[in-house]
Amino acid sequence: MNLFLEISSIIIIATILGFLMKLLRQPLMVGYVLAGILIGPHVLNVMHGQAQLEVFSKIGITVLLFILGLKLNPVVIREVGKVSLVTGLGQIIITTFFGFLLAIGIGMDSISAVYVAVALTFSSTIIVLKLLTDKGDLHRLYGKIAIGFLLVQDIVATFILIFISSFATAGNQNIFFLIVSLIVKGLILFIFLYFASKYIIPFLSKFSASSKELLFLFSMTWGLGLASLFYVFGFSTESGALIAGVTLSMSPFAYQIGARLKSLRDFFIVIFFVLLGYQIQLDTVVQMLVPLLVFSLYVLIGNPIIMIVLMHILGYKRKTGFLVGVAIAQISEFSLIFVAMGQTLGYLNGNIVSLVTMIGLITIAGSSYMVIYSEKIYSFVWPLLKRLEFRKKSNIEDNAAQEEQYEAILFGYDKVGHDFIQAFEKLGLRYVVVDYNPHMIPLIEQEKVPYRFGDAEDPEFLRELNLSKVKMVVSTIPDFKVNLLITKQLKEENPQAIPIVLSHQISHADELYKAGAIYVLMPHYLGAQYASNMIVRIGLDREAFKEEREKHRERLAKRTVTETDSF
Numbered sequence: 001m002n003l004f005l006e007i008s009s010i011i012i013i014a015t016i017l018g019f020l021m022k023l024l025r026q027p028l029m030v031g032y033v034l035a036g037i038l039i040g041p042h043v044l045n046v047m048h049g050q051a052q053l054e055v056f057s058k059i060g061i062t063v064l065l066f067i068l069g070l071k072l073n074p075v076v077i078r079e080v081g082k083v084s085l086v087t088g089l090g091q092i093i094i095t096t097f098f099g100f101l102l103a104i105g106i107g108m109d110s111i112s113a114v115y116v117a118v119a120l121t122f123s124s125t126i127i128v129l130k131l132l133t134d135k136g137d138l139h140r141l142y143g144k145i146a147i148g149f150l151l152v153q154d155i156v157a158t159f160i161l162i163f164i165s166s167f168a169t170a171g172n173q174n175i176f177f178l179i180v181s182l183i184v185k186g187l188i189l190f191i192f193l194y195f196a197s198k199y200i201i202p203f204l205s206k207f208s209a210s211s212k213e214l215l216f217l218f219s220m221t222w223g224l225g226l227a228s229l230f231y232v233f234g235f236s237t238e239s240g241a242l243i244a245g246v247t248l249s250m251s252p253f254a255y256q257i258g259a260r261l262k263s264l265r266d267f268f269i270v271i272f273f274v275l276l277g278y279q280i281q282l283d284t285v286v287q288m289l290v291p292l293l294v295f296s297l298y299v300l301i302g303n304p305i306i307m308i309v310l311m312h313i314l315g316y317k318r319k320t321g322f323l324v325g326v327a328i329a330q331i332s333e334f335s336l337i338f339v340a341m342g343q344t345l346g347y348l349n350g351n352i353v354s355l356v357t358m359i360g361l362i363t364i365a366g367s368s369y370m371v372i373y374s375e376k377i378y379s380f381v382w383p384l385l386k387r388l389e390f391r392k393k394s395n396i397e398d399n400a401a402q403e404e405q406y407e408a409i410l411f412g413y414d415k416v417g418h419d420f421i422q423a424f425e426k427l428g429l430r431y432v433v434v435d436y437n438p439h440m441i442p443l444i445e446q447e448k449v450p451y452r453f454g455d456a457e458d459p460e461f462l463r464e465l466n467l468s469k470v471k472m473v474v475s476t477i478p479d480f481k482v483n484l485l486i487t488k489q490l491k492e493e494n495p496q497a498i499p500i501v502l503s504h505q506i507s508h509a510d511e512l513y514k515a516g517a518i519y520v521l522m523p524h525y526l527g528a529q530y531a532s533n534m535i536v537r538i539g540l541d542r543e544a545f546k547e548e549r550e551k552h553r554e555r556l557a558k559r560t561v562t563e564t565d566s567f
Contacts, residue, residue, distance in 0.1 A: 006053070009046050010274050013038055025372060027127050029333070030365055032270050033357060036277020047278060057275050059224075060268030061337055062241040063261055066223035068125060068154060069245020070258045083145055087310045087324070088152025094306050095121045102298060106291045112352050115342045119356050120299055122157055124332035125150045127364060131371045132327065142323040145311075149328065157334050158246075161239040161341075185233045189243075197247045206441075209253045212260065219257040220264075222248065238337065252441045252453040259458060269333075276336055280354040288355050295355075296362040300370070303329045308385060318385045319378060326374050330367035331360050405469045406432045411456050411486060412476035412502075413440050413449070420474050421449060429471065457482050459489065467493045475501040476521070480508045484515055491516035 017031035017038070039046045047053070099117035108116065128150060132143045201222070208218040223244045230240025248254055285292065304325025311321030339356045342348040370377060408424045408431040410417055417433060424431040433444060433451040444451045454461040456477060467473070467490050475483050483501040490499050495516075502521045503509040509520040538544040 003052050006047055010039060014270050014274060026365055026368055029273055030361055032273035033277035033361055036274040037280055040278045042282050053271055053275060056268050057272040060272040062224060062227050062237055063265040064269055065238055065241040066245040067258045067261055067265055069242040070249050070254045083314050084148025084152055086314060087307060088149045090310045091306055092121050092156055095303060102294060111347055115339055115348055116356060119335035119339050120295060120331055122153050122332045122334050123150060123328035124330055125154060127330060128327050131368060142320050146324050146327045158242045161236055189233060193247055201247060205251050205253050216260045219261060255454050276357050279350060280357055281350055284351045284354050285358050292355060292358055295359050299331060299363045300329050300366050322378055322385060323374055326370045329370060330363040336360055406430050407470060408472045409434060409465060409470055410474050413444055416476050456486060462489045470494060470497050472498040478502055478504060483512060487512055487515045487517050
């Protein structure tokens with residue numbers, strides 16, 4: 001069977017299992033691994049070009065980690081607060097310690113025990129984000145804590161990747177020489193990345209953002225190029241991809257870059273997880289059934305308990321700790337990458353990789369149902385959770401944490417956005433501007449207006465804005481399809497909100513009204529109506545018209561400056 005037929009078979013089988021996972025309300029990742037087991041030598045035995053497919057798998061990992069790095073904005077990391085830092089580091093230390101003891105107690109050697117313990121520590125950012133988004137809890141207190149917690153984990157994971165890859169390539173080098181060499185190489189890369197991030201990347205990203213295709217190519221070039229550079233310097237391509245994402249994370253175009261790469265990531269990452277499933281040795285898994293069950297229960301039950309205790313120490317209620325703990329009760333794609341890397345470097349055998357992969361399947365599936373039915377589960381287990389509390393009273397109440405929420409959203413700042421911002425401010429509304437024009441970002445930042453750079457045509461981006469809480473949405477975007485999507489999305493998530501959108505055609509305005517728009521802005525009609533009312537109001541008073549002319553010229557002068565600065 002040639003490579004084309006193998007890839008086709010993989011995609012077909014993965015798709016069929018993907019449909020099944022969707023029906024079972026499971027992450028597609030589970031279906032991909034099961035597809036790997038199905039096409040493996042123990043069942044259908046349809047894959048033989050493993051070496052070629054590993055190249056695709058490597059690209060998938062690189063793109064996955066690059067996108068993950070895009071979310072590690074240092075500014076955001078500073079904002080996650082004490083609770084995310086304490087729970088993130090605390091959980092890593094505690095879970096690794098007891099996981100190591102479990103592994104040693106089961107009979108593993110020390111190196112395998114360390115790898116397994118670390119693999120059990122990290123939770124899946126992708127899966128948690130997906131589950132919280134689907135449930136609509138991304139903006140709740142526990143959702144914010146969970147995301148901050150995962151950011152801390154991702155930072156630690158980055159350093160672990162760099163550390164392992166550096167010492168793995170050291171061979172028999174003197175440890176002192178190795179450390180010095182590592183520091184020198186790190187400084188060289190740091191200096192390069194500092195100047196590139198300050199002087200090169202902002203210019204290139206802004207220039208390429210005007211074209212979707214060029215933005216895609218630039219981001220791929222930077223991600224793969226930096227991964228290759230790290231490899232040349234003796235680090236891993238995985239760490240290079242992560243750092244490449246971090247260097248772009250502060251760019252206003254970071255979200256759009258991630259959005260452009262998601263489809264590519266989704267395709268290649270299928271191959272990675274299929275290969276993991278392919279490498280699972282079913283006979284070995286049967287022999288290691290006891291360790292499999294022990295470690296899976298440790299992650300599914302132990303991790304939430306650790307989180308509940310840590311959250312209680314920080315003064316949060318048991319329910320908040322429970323919801324956070326349930327959300328992170330699975331091992332991550334990083335855990336699978338980590339053990340696969342250990343096998344490549346010769347530290348682990350296939351049995352350990354198979355074991356961790358099966359733990360991933362069980363915990364991802366289990367935690368998904370736990371998150372979906374978390375409220376019902378909590379109603380049964382809360383009396384037991386009360387026994388974990390040793391403080392008399394919590395210092396932090398769940399409802400005391402005020403979620404950052406916008407009451408008004410303006411889509412499109414160009415030309416007329418300033419007028420709507422003034423209206424929001426007069427009404428005392430907390431607002432945010434959403435704009436997709438890269439040339440407008442410097443002006444928006446200069447005027448210190450809160451903003452999000454993103455494509456309003458992307459439904460996933462609209463869901464991230466949490467439309468269910470806004471009171472008013474104004475769109476000055478001239479695209480009818482985009483305004484129709486915004487109107488329908490708002491009606492679905494928040495029927496009580498006030499959507500005001502723009503249209504240049506009567507037929508389009510009629511459709512927008514039918515879709516749920518409260519008011520449709522039609523510039524030509526509004527302009528004619530304003531002018532006619534002005535004529536009726538002023539009559540034949542020439543001096544009054546001159547006053548209106550001067551006011552109009554002042555406004556035009558401001559708009560001219562805005563339009564000039566935006567290009």
